[in-house]
Amino acid sequence: MPVPFIYHPRYSALALPPRHRYPIQKYQLLKAWADAHGARRSQWVQPAPINWQTVATMHAPHYIAELANNRMDKQRWRRIGFPWSEQLLLRTLTSAAGTIRTAQLALEEGCAIHFSGGYHHAHHDWGSGFCLINDLALAARAVLDQRPSSKILIFDTDVHQGDGTATLFANEPRVTTCSIHGANNFPFTKAVSDVDIELPKGTTDNDYLETVDHALRALIEREQPDLILYDAGVDIYRQDDLGHLSISLNGIFARDFGVLKLAREQNIPLAAVIGGGYQRKLDRLIRAHAQLLRAAYEVWKA
Template sequence: MLKIAWSPEYCHPLPEGHRFPMEKYELLPEQLLYEGTVTQQNFFKPTPVTEDLILQAHHPEYWKKLKTLSLSKSEIRATGFPLSKSLIDREVLIAGGSVQAADFALKYGIALNIAGGTHHAYSDRGEGFCLLNDIALTSKYLQISDKAKKILVLDLDVHQGNGTAEIFKDDPSVFTFSMHGAKNYPHRKEQSDWDIPLEDGTQDEHYLNLLSESLATLKRRFDPDFIIYQCGVDVLSTDKLGRLGMTIEGVKERDKQVLEFAKRQELPIMCCMGGGYSGKIAQIIEAHAQVYRLAQELFF
């Protein structure tokens, strides 16, 4: 059965006019239920990730600042969110959702988190709407519990997974792959194990050809036993923060390539949603919903 992490606490209220589309975390499960892609049985409510696990990926002093709401004004500004206890609780819960979805992926082949993909969170600071790195925490969980030995982080958000790259820069058992806008945020990139920077306006055909070639190379070069897929939809041409030129159909084909690769290679895959900032919320929901439909179609 397809299992999906979701909680009402994902829908943290933000000040009016804030550019982060928090409402997608409520609308996406509603859409999936309405169209019959899933039922309530497919959803599970996650539990918060443990402090012990947080400290495997994040510095103790940084975690202390989060817990005590003592980030400086500049540190808060870098995250893009107004700081509050409920926001920290949300981040801890979302990370728990990704960790628990990884266990379901090991059991069923695939599982998803309605949120997550917080790849800009460094070991010692937050950036770009990310305070805790759920991708790193999930990888650490898989390592510590000896459930995976070679983890591929497949990051196809339009923005480079800079925090994830920093956390795993000295860990050869986690391979960080990021295909992102060359001139987009973050303006100072980290070095992933493999980065593919894309020019502004990159369209479906070029993107999909690059991805197909890259997946084959990743199999030969790293041969993972688990995939964490950051499937941000800010690659769309309609995205306000994206700068690429992809269509909804191109994003669906991207997700299909990745899921078919995982299925063909018998690799468990955990998908976390990442960014999406198109002007119309319906475009964001439709782009995100495609990966859930594909998961049902290809795995169940």
Template sequence: MPHGFSPAHLPAPLPPGHRFPMTKYALLAERLRVDGWAVAPAPLAEEADLARAHDPAYLAAIERCALDARAERRLGFPQSPELVRRSKASVGGTVAAARWALGHGLGVSLAGGTHHAFADRGEGFCVYNDLVVAARTLLDEGAVGRVLVVDLDVHQGNGTAAICAGDERVVTYSVHGARNYPFVKEASDLDVPLDDGAGDRAYLDALERTLPALFAAVAPDLVLYQGGVDVLDGDRFGRLTLTEGGVVARDRTVAELCRAAGTPLATTLGGGYHGEVARTVAAHAAGLTAIAAVLAA
């Protein structure tokens, strides 16, 4: 039975009409429970683990809700103690999923993928960078020697790339819209930019052309996957045109590479801003179900 960790029990208050789809987390957790998944409440991340990715001054400012107005605008969320707890649970869920993956082959964080968080600042709805925290926690513990971050959210994993630049233990890979946010890109170890409007064929071709070779060259001990579904046609912030079947094929490609190499896989949700939140939830559920089927086979 697949096992997921969710922070849906700790929603952060947002003003009416806010663009962030806070409801998707509880809806997805409930949907997977109905399908027979075990979904546990995500634990809060440890302070010492957050410090593996972030500067002390930034962590202190977040903790005290003391970001200045400009920093808060860049983050995209109003500060609150609830947001801090929710964000720590999002990271804790990814750390727990990564540990679970090492023991069981697949671990699922039903949040996270907050790849726009830098060492010293948050951006684009990302307070902490759960991918870097999870990677470095397991690396520092000696549980793994090399981690590959596969970031297939439609937006470039700029924070992850920036924090991990010069950290040879973490290899970063990002497939994203070339002209989409973030408009100033950071250098991942391998970036695969796509044109606006790219659909299933162009996307899957680009993935097949680049990921298997990188995977073979890196031979990771763990893959952290950012499986944002903002690649879907109709996503408000996406600009690509993938179908739900395309998302499933994308996610299956990642899972099959892991299965063939015997590499543990921990997944995170990333973005998804379809006008109908049900479409976002359905795409996440379909992708995760496909991943679980591959790794259970």
């Protein structure tokens, strides 16, 4: 059974000002990479957007009203970093639906990959760093609503701390949040996850991979999660425009392979999102994100 790939063309359909730093095309380019590297037609799953009621399971009604009606004050809106548009809202609701779907498919199939997601800087009533609503949190919430006795591990290896996820689940014992991130990276005021590991500027492959492996093994042993939500951000890459770490392409593959393999060995369903990755050179960025797909092929022979 091939690993389900969750994708919607809307992910890259967002008009942004020229030279905006967000690489909005990466989603469709990664989809094209997968198609060129043997993805089967039956592997693709297209999510339908969630509604605001579902968003309200994790976010404050007044924040939702500000988002939906473009009524947020300028300063709060500027933190998010995208210009407001109907297109942005629809894309956001579709992407959150994608992560929810990915979690559900992972529970059914063992592993699933979302070609978007990882909007981990979205808090209960404010957004920042390109994140309006927290798809990881919404996915965890959807699983808990269906299976209240589940334990979920959100394992976030994006170079930026998953601060929104941490605050949203600060008082939820069924969800364990772990963030392994650059100490000198955004957000500069860090939140408190269940486990935070800060890495110094310039961290290279060996130290990084050992840290990730050690953390994941310890968390699996301690928490025995029923599901892992994995943020496979590639802004750890040494070529990244926003990250301060120095991880090679092989290092990215080794991280993703190690995480997926360990989850499979332990029979823990794993839902991955591609997370952050910021480079003007899109071919290089796609190569970095493609390591997650290569890892899935290796581990699941999908």
